Amino acid sequence: xxxxxxxxxxxxxxxxxxxxxxxxxxxxxxxxxxxxxxxxxxxxxxxxxxxxxxxxxxxxxxxxxxxxxxxxxxxxxxxxxxxxxxxxxxxxxxxxxxxxxxxxxxxxxxxxxxxxxxxxxxxxxxxxxxxxxxxxxxxxxxxxxxxxxxxxxxxxxxxxxxxxxxxxxxxxxxxxxxxxxxxxxxxxxxxxxxxxxxxxxxxxxxxxxxxxxxxxxxxxxxxxxxxxxxxxxxxxxxxxxxxxxxxxxxxxxxxxxxxxxxxxxxxxxxxxxxxxxxxxxxxxxxxxxxxxxxxxxxxxxxxxxxxxxxxxxxxxxxxxxxxxxxxxxxxxxxxxxxxxxxxxxxxxxxxxxxxxxxxxxxxxxxxxxxxxxxxxxxxxxxxxxxxxxxxxxxxxxxxxxxxxxxxxxxxxxxxxxx
Numbered sequence: 001x002x003x004x005x006x007x008x009x010x011x012x013x014x015x016x017x018x019x020x021x022x023x024x025x026x027x028x029x030x031x032x033x034x035x036x037x038x039x040x041x042x043x044x045x046x047x048x049x050x051x052x053x054x055x056x057x058x059x060x061x062x063x064x065x066x067x068x069x070x071x072x073x074x075x076x077x078x079x080x081x082x083x084x085x086x087x088x089x090x091x092x093x094x095x096x097x098x099x100x101x102x103x104x105x106x107x108x109x110x111x112x113x114x115x116x117x118x119x120x121x122x123x124x125x126x127x128x129x130x131x132x133x134x135x136x137x138x139x140x141x142x143x144x145x146x147x148x149x150x151x152x153x154x155x156x157x158x159x160x161x162x163x164x165x166x167x168x169x170x171x172x173x174x175x176x177x178x179x180x181x182x183x184x185x186x187x188x189x190x191x192x193x194x195x196x197x198x199x200x201x202x203x204x205x206x207x208x209x210x211x212x213x214x215x216x217x218x219x220x221x222x223x224x225x226x227x228x229x230x231x232x233x234x235x236x237x238x239x240x241x242x243x244x245x246x247x248x249x250x251x252x253x254x255x256x257x258x259x260x261x262x263x264x265x266x267x268x269x270x271x272x273x274x275x276x277x278x279x280x281x282x283x284x285x286x287x288x289x290x291x292x293x294x295x296x297x298x299x300x301x302x303x304x305x306x307x308x309x310x311x312x313x314x315x316x317x318x319x320x321x322x323x324x325x326x327x328x329x330x331x332x333x334x335x336x337x338x339x340x341x342x343x344x345x346x347x348x349x350x351x352x353x354x355x356x357x358x359x360x361x362x363x364x365x366x367x368x369x370x371x372x373x374x375x376x377x378x379x380x381x382x383x384x385x386x387x388x389x390x391x392x393x394x395x396x397x398x399x400x401x402x403x404x405x406x407x408x409x410x411x412x413x414x415x416x417x418x
Contacts, residue, residue, distance in 0.1 A: 002396075004389040004403070006380035007412035008362055012242065014409040015250040018235045019045040019400040020069070020228030024190040026093030027167045028197055028228065029053040030100040032073040033062060034174060035201050037223035042070040044228055045400040048393065052090040056083055056097060083110035085142060091397070095123055095164065098146055099171030102135060107147040125158055125165035132156045133169075133176055153178030153217055161186040161298045166213070167194055173215040174203040180215040187211065188299040189258050193229045200224040232258040233305045234399060235280075237374045239263070240309045241406075242282030243271045243289075244316065244382045249409060250281040261302045262310070268292050269317060291319035291356065296326050308334050308375040312382065314354045315343045323352040334372035337365035341379050341387070362387040367394045374399065381411055 020043035030053065032039040044050060046069075054064050054071070060081060063074040080101055088094040088111040101108035113123070127137045127146070132155075135148040153176050158165055163186040170191075173180035185191070187209055195208030201224045204216035235254035242249040243266060256263065256275050263273060263280065269290045272283040291314070296304040304327035314321040315338065325331045332347050339345055340363050344355040362385035367373030373395035380387030389395070392415070395402060403415045 001390070001418055002392050003416050003418055004377065004380075004392045004395070005414045005416055006362070006377070006387045006389070008381055008383040008385060008387060010245065010381070010410050010412050012246045012249050012381070012406070012409045012411060015252050016238050016405050016409060017252050018230045018238070018254045019043070021190055021193070021231040021233075022047060022049060022398045023163070023188070023231075023233070024193040024228050025050060026053060026091065027096050027190065027194045028226065029057070029071065029073070030093075030096035031171055031194060031197055033057070033060065033075045033078060033100050034104050034171065034198070035221040035223060036076055038072060038074045039201065039223060040070060040072050040225045041197075042225070042227050043230075044069055044071045045231065047400050048397045049091045049093065052087070053093065056087050056094060059083060059087060080105040080107060081109075085111035088113050092164075095126060096168055096171060098126065098130070098144070099168035102130060102146050102148065103151070103172045103175050106149065106151065107145075109143070109145050112142040112144070123164070125160065125162050126168045129156050129158075129165055129169035129182075130172055133172055133180065135172075151176035153180040153215070155181045156183065158182065158184045161211070163188050163191060166191055170195065170198065170205065170213065170215060174198055174205070174218065174221070176215075176217040178217055180217070182213040182215070183211065185211055185213045186298060189229055189232065189255070197224070197226045200226055230254045233303060233371075235259060236262045236303065236306045237309050237378070237399070239266065239280060239282065240306070240313050241378050241381060243269075243285070243313055244378060245285070246282040247284050248281060250279055252279045254278060254280065256280055261300060262306055265292055265294060265302070265310070269313075289313075289317040289357075291317040291321040293322040293324075295324040298327075304328060304331060305371050307331060308371045309378050311335070311345070311352060311354065312338065312375050312378040315345070315356050315358050315360065316382070317354070317356045319356065321354045321356065323354065325350050331371075333368040334375045337376060338379060340365060341383055359384070361385055364388045364390070367391040370394045370398045377402070377406075377413075381406070381413070
């Protein structure tokens, strides 16, 4: 079993370079099989989610070569076969193979995806989208068979602006006959990145980043070279850590516009930021942070993926702050462990009320999911004494070289095998 051990209250100074976006990468890898030619994706983070998707590519007889930060994917000899549960359950994003295989072969057979247990995560919007395109969906326990004689463009309205459903429908529709319109589409930057990748291969997608995406079907996709955008959630996590422990801590290789919902709140609290074209520097820690309230929302609102780390920062604000979670019902599983560390927090009706500032003291905590794990790292860096985090596989799923990156700027943090 792996654990992370942190000796807290160390000042962090220097530069942290943000890796490629996990939430874009996990869609780009399945998207690459839509061509029969070579696709090169660079700025790919070395995280366990990437490894799990590459395992699925190997099951499908797709050649994958990793070189530094790049993946070269060649589906020339690909076979369409069932993706067994032992592969699909490793990560939520395995479901993107449904859309990609359906788009390419008119048939996909796989099992219900895994991922973090942060609430009910049905795939009904994905399946309804596939059915609108002409597919028939058959389910048997956890197995799904999605197949069609022909895929035809359709007008699809998403009841919820789901990132996963938006991308999966795009993957299925790029080779469908005619035109597909997705209304109430999600607007996240990762969707734009995936649409750009598909367009680079010859797809005809417009409107990505808006609530209406138009896809004109094409017969063939060709080889391309593509770069993953910087990870806005990783960048946001390190900005929050910088507000807790930083002194001239520079978060580099990021897109500040992607994090305006976060940075506006940081500035509201009294945190001094220096913003550049592709970086933000936290100039120093303010001992009198102002309290504030946040409410998670779909992009460009406050990201649910940053709610948990941000809660740690609010334990250091003066007065009462509130965090309202509107996306996932189980996204407060980090709260009991923050309370074990000394935080004063109560949760009622999807709202956490935090009284601060409080002193945090190191103890043993659990990373219940990916972003809860990031919150535990942030809390451990702030707390006095030693904090030990278990279930760290969740953290390693989404943060490339987190131990090395934090160590390089002054943190006392170790990954141990026990």
